[in-house]
Amino acid sequence: MRIFSGIQPTGRKHLGNYIGAITQYVAGQDRGEAIYCIVDLHATTVPYDPVELRERMYDTTAVLLAAGLDPERCVLFRQGDVAEHTELCWLLCSVTAFGDLNRMHQFKEKAGAQRELVSAGLFFYPVLQAADVLLYRAHEVPVGDDQRQHVELMRDIAERFNSRFGETLVVPEHRIPDVGARIMDLQEPERKMATTGGTPQGTVYVLDDPKTIEKKVRSAVTDSGSDVVRAPDKPGISNLVEVLAVVRGIAPEEVEREFAGQGYGAFKAAVAEAVVEYLRPVRERYEQLRPDQAALEAALAAGAEKARAIAVPTLADVREAMGVGAPR
Numbered sequence: 001m002r003i004f005s006g007i008q009p010t011g012r013k014h015l016g017n018y019i020g021a022i023t024q025y026v027a028g029q030d031r032g033e034a035i036y037c038i039v040d041l042h043a044t045t046v047p048y049d050p051v052e053l054r055e056r057m058y059d060t061t062a063v064l065l066a067a068g069l070d071p072e073r074c075v076l077f078r079q080g081d082v083a084e085h086t087e088l089c090w091l092l093c094s095v096t097a098f099g100d101l102n103r104m105h106q107f108k109e110k111a112g113a114q115r116e117l118v119s120a121g122l123f124f125y126p127v128l129q130a131a132d133v134l135l136y137r138a139h140e141v142p143v144g145d146d147q148r149q150h151v152e153l154m155r156d157i158a159e160r161f162n163s164r165f166g167e168t169l170v171v172p173e174h175r176i177p178d179v180g181a182r183i184m185d186l187q188e189p190e191r192k193m194a195t196t197g198g199t200p201q202g203t204v205y206v207l208d209d210p211k212t213i214e215k216k217v218r219s220a221v222t223d224s225g226s227d228v229v230r231a232p233d234k235p236g237i238s239n240l241v242e243v244l245a246v247v248r249g250i251a252p253e254e255v256e257r258e259f260a261g262q263g264y265g266a267f268k269a270a271v272a273e274a275v276v277e278y279l280r281p282v283r284e285r286y287e288q289l290r291p292d293q294a295a296l297e298a299a300l301a302a303g304a305e306k307a308r309a310i311a312v313p314t315l316a317d318v319r320e321a322m323g324v325g326a327p328r
């Protein structure tokens with residue numbers, strides 16, 4: 001089984017990315033042939049600084065390695081190193097419905113947030129994401145809940161391609177965790193934790209120091225009750241229950257049982273401590289890995305070689321099926 005996922009090199013990675021996606025990437029290495037891509041081309045669809053993009057690329061690479069991705073057991077590479085992604089994106093445009101792209105939640109959200117240019121790149125973002133996955137004929141795509149619609153779209157694109165041009169692409173399935181697929185902002189628990197648009201105090205970064213994490217968790221917004229249980233009218237507590245469950249590797253029900261009758265103060269203190277200990281080794285490894293940029297660059301280059309070996313034959317099959325370029 002082949003697993004593929006992508007992550008943006010923008011901003012700093014937060015607890016939502018870590019719980020919803022990165023832990024799944026690490027587990028994927030034991031479950032199949034795992035391929036992970038840091039998507040610099042996607043990052044160019046909103047205003048950005050080129051120098052900073054390169055820095056963030058190394059930051060993200062170091063975070064992923066620190067979290068436990070092992071270049072011996074997975075393929076970790078930079079999207080912009082494998083030109084086949086952009087060509088496949090264009091070819092897939094012919095089997096992508098304009099109306100579907102217009103209905104993408106993330107496009108609407110991101111387009112609404114732009115003050116100057118709403119780039120065409122933002123509109124085509126999901127087609128490039130489809131190309132990322134389909135190029136590797138991946139079966140499974142581990143993501144958080146916010147990527148559900150993008151994975152649906154890539155399935156439609158692959159199906160339409162296969163019925164128009166013959167069986168060529170694998171129709172992938174999403175893998176969204178049951179718990180932790182949508183970690184919410186600690187200050188505004190009705191919205192998801194996010195790099196852009198989230199509150200600074202409500203966003204726990206993977207690289208935050210222990211004091212900062214503790215402060216953010218202890219000041220998390222909760223309701224006026226005192227029961228540690230998940231409920232629709234308790235988004236703040238529900239979120240913290242899920243966080244603690246994932247961090248401890250237990251079911252949310254167990255968390256609720258353990259903290260029954262204990263009140264929010266003790267509960268939040270336990271969540272804070274657990275999150276600090278959960279992220280501590282990642283931050284420490286990150287600090288060792290990040291300064292050696294040459295080693296990070298070498299790891300990405302080696303990953304790109306391996307990625308290309310899979311991508312090139314797929315693209316050749318797609319070109320052949322579509323009658324594009326010289327015949328084989």
Ligand code: TYM
Pocket residue numbers: 004005006007008009015016017018019020021022039042128129130132133141142143144145146147150180181182183184192193194
């Ligand atoms: P990105 O970089 O925004 O997010 C990376 C992963 O983190 C998950 N995530 C969350 N999970 C739980 N709670 C949250 N609050 C939360 N916020 C983010 C996301 O679901 C994602 O899995 N479009 C993708 C990148 C991409 C991609 C791909 C993904 C490009 N090509 C191909 C899969 C396959 C994105 O913006 O990720």
